[in-house]
Amino acid sequence: MNILVCISKSPDTTSKIAFTDGNTKFDENGVQYIVNPYDEWYALVRALELKETIGGNVTIITVGNTADESIIRKALAIGADNAVRIDAEPTDAFFVATQIAEYAKKNNFDLVLTGKETINYNGSQVAGMVAEFLDVPFASQASKLDVNGTTLTLEQEIVGGLQIVEVSTPAVVSCAKGMAEQRIPNMRGIMAARTKPLEVISPSAVEVYTSFESYSLPDAKKACRMIDPSNMAELVDLLHNEAKVI
Amino acid sequence: MKALVYINTNHFAAKASFEAVTYAKKLGGEVTVVAYGNAAGAEALGVYGANKVLVDSSINEADNQQITRLVASAVEATGAEVVIFSHDLVAKAVAPRLSVRLKAGLISGAIALPETGNGFTCKVNVFSGKAFGNVAVKTAVKIISLLPNSIQPENVGGTATVEAFNGNVGAAAIKVVDTKKPEGSIPLPEADLVVSAGRGLKGPENWGIVEDLANVLGAATACSRPVADIGWRPHHEHVGQTGVAIRPNLYIAAGISGAIQHLAGVNGSKVIVVINSDSEAPFFKAADYGIVGDAFEVLPKLTEALKNFKNAN
Numbered sequence: 001m002n003i004l005v006c007i008s009k010s011p012d013t014t015s016k017i018a019f020t021d022g023n024t025k026f027d028e029n030g031v032q033y034i035v036n037p038y039d040e041w042y043a044l045v046r047a048l049e050l051k052e053t054i055g056g057n058v059t060i061i062t063v064g065n066t067a068d069e070s071i072i073r074k075a076l077a078i079g080a081d082n083a084v085r086i087d088a089e090p091t092d093a094f095f096v097a098t099q100i101a102e103y104a105k106k107n108n109f110d111l112v113l114t115g116k117e118t119i120n121y122n123g124s125q126v127a128g129m130v131a132e133f134l135d136v137p138f139a140s141q142a143s144k145l146d147v148n149g150t151t152l153t154l155e156q157e158i159v160g161g162l163q164i165v166e167v168s169t170p171a172v173v174s175c176a177k178g179m180a181e182q183r184i185p186n187m188r189g190i191m192a193a194r195t196k197p198l199e200v201i202s203p204s205a206v207e208v209y210t211s212f213e214s215y216s217l218p219d220a221k222k223a224c225r226m227i228d229p230s231n232m233a234e235l236v237d238l239l240h241n242e243a244k245v246i
Numbered sequence: 247m248k249a250l251v252y253i254n255t256n257h258f259a260a261k262a263s264f265e266a267v268t269y270a271k272k273l274g275g276e277v278t279v280v281a282y283g284n285a286a287g288a289e290a291l292g293v294y295g296a297n298k299v300l301v302d303s304s305i306n307e308a309d310n311q312q313i314t315r316l317v318a319s320a321v322e323a324t325g326a327e328v329v330i331f332s333h334d335l336v337a338k339a340v341a342p343r344l345s346v347r348l349k350a351g352l353i354s355g356a357i358a359l360p361e362t363g364n365g366f367t368c369k370v371n372v373f374s375g376k377a378f379g380n381v382a383v384k385t386a387v388k389i390i391s392l393l394p395n396s397i398q399p400e401n402v403g404g405t406a407t408v409e410a411f412n413g414n415v416g417a418a419a420i421k422v423v424d425t426k427k428p429e430g431s432i433p434l435p436e437a438d439l440v441v442s443a444g445r446g447l448k449g450p451e452n453w454g455i456v457e458d459l460a461n462v463l464g465a466a467t468a469c470s471r472p473v474a475d476i477g478w479r480p481h482h483e484h485v486g487q488t489g490v491a492i493r494p495n496l497y498i499a500a501g502i503s504g505a506i507q508h509l510a511g512v513n514g515s516k517v518i519v520v521i522n523s524d525s526e527a528p529f530f531k532a533a534d535y536g537i538v539g540d541a542f543e544v545l546p547k548l549t550e551a552l553k554n555f556k557n558a559n
């Protein structure tokens with residue numbers, strides 16, 4: 001099975017979130033980038049498990065600049081076979097999806113996997129856009145994925161429950177918790193990653209659909225009001241009369 | 247601006263639907279709703295400002311390709327300039343497809359009405375709720391996926407006409423083999439009130455006191471990530487940066503330390519109550535009301551106090 005896994009970088013989850021240039025840019029000062037957890041823990045690892053059981057190839061693709069090669073090497077160290085970097089700043093989801101879809105179209109993948117969202121922009125946009133560009137089915141937020149020939153069996157979250165569905169390949173699947181367990185790369189993987197093929201491709205021109213103009217931070221919380229544990233009637237009263245939430 | 251709102255099948259009476267229609271109404275133009283399946287109850291959306299509800303009753307179940315075709319047909323039929331979704335699991339699959347199909351910029355996770363003075367920008371949640379972004383859309387048609395609990399539904403007392411609609415939805419590519427919907431539970435992302443607990447509860451057998459409180463309040467239940475990871479609670483209850491992001495009116499957290507990744511998913515809550523035996527727990531810094539105490543004693547007392555309050559009111 002020929003699998004393409006889309007990976008994105010995201011700031012380490014403990015990063016301090018701040019902005020520069022008059023609040024128009026994310027402040028990267030001191031920020032450590034990681035592979036977006038959903039892409040790494042679920043999409044990539046499940047792709048590798050499928051390859052290990054039924055054979056095939058796992059290609060990873062990211063849209064980013066040279067600095068992003070560290071996340072590519074990490075994904076290769078975990079076990080992907082080869083990597084593609086579209087050499088461009090990932091300005092919005094439409095831009096990223098256009099680049100990935102173009103590459104995918106030319107390379108006949110049976111399966112395109114992504115994480116369910118990135119933890120920085122939380123857009124859940126790229127996978128669905130790629131599916132529409134490729135005109136293939138899209139199973140979103142899957143927590144299980146099994147393959148039987150050209151049939152995929154998936155478990156996915158739906159509004160207020162779970163659904164078991166079947167889809168034929170080629171298809172796009174976005175991966176959520178439950179799909180696989182995080183893998184820590186070992187020394188052999190890290191060494192091997194250095195020599196695995198990494199293809200760098202120039203982006204194609206794309207019309208700008210959306211752009212982030214500015215950012216802001218939530219207002220600081222006022223001090224927490226402490227309540228005596230033996231006086232829950234007081235809490236109920238405050239929630240009703242002061243906070244007005246019950 | 248002329249707006250089109252997509253509503254999930256059989257969701258004409260859902261709060262998230264009222265919010266989406268209210269949002270569309272506030273854009274100032276005609277509001278059309280599009281849905282599929284059973285049209286019963288559709289006219290009720292008139293109360294929130296819908297002028298017309300288009301229902302394609304040729305299907306009762308639809309995959310995201312079919313819904314994309316349905317909404318695209320409705321955009322064509324109505325000339326809508328803005329398409330509104332409630333940012334749920336269906337929208338997360340359909341809205342991106344529609345963006346490509348209609349060549350329309352997509353804003354996901356909007357938390358406010360757009361600013362249209364100079365272009366078209368909208369405020370969204372980013373960095374899992376740790377910050378906000380202002381996104382500009384440059385395309386003629388715009389798609390907005392609205393985070394639940396971002397706008398108060400407003401009763402404008404109107405009426406909507408319900409019309410049969412052919413959305414040219416085509417065949418389904420995704421075959422549904424089985425559906426599991428837990429009865430009576432409140433979907434977490436839409437809940438107004440949430441009771442959540444963490445590793446401080448010590449084991450799944452102790453969740454009775456959490457559920458008792460949730461039942462008295464009519465709240466949904468949630469948990470921290472380790473609790474879902476060890477299997478004490480189902481995955482869909484996991485909130486935080488790598489779980490569900492929620493913004494209820496009230497979030498009560500018991501036995502949760504308040505790690506930065508946990509806070510990321512819940513700090514959009516209007517009011518946060520923290521119950522923790524450790525007065526140094528970081529969660530108190532993000533809380534509105536705090537109780538230093540043993541959750542095993544505090545939760546039942548709070549449940550009692552709420553029962554008394556409910557009986558008296």
Ligand SMILES: Cc1cc2nc3c(=O)[nH]c(=O)nc-3n(C[C@H](O)[C@H](O)[C@H](O)COP(=O)(O)OP(=O)(O)OC[C@H]3O[C@@H](n4cnc5c(N)ncnc54)[C@H](O)[C@@H]3O)c2cc1C
Binds near residue numbers: 488
């Ligand atoms: C990449 C990454 C992503 C992550 N994403 C998430 C996420 O999305 N969501 C999430 O929740 N976590 C996430 N985490 C984990 C996070 O860092 C914390 O480890 C986790 O939130 C801690 O869960 P907890 O508060 O339940 O447990 P603990 O940290 O063990 O805290 C338990 C708390 O209970 C209190 N307690 C103990 N006994 C009692 C009692 N009897 N009564 C009252 N209080 C008591 C303790 O004082 C303590 O504060 C992530 C971590 C990483 C590295």
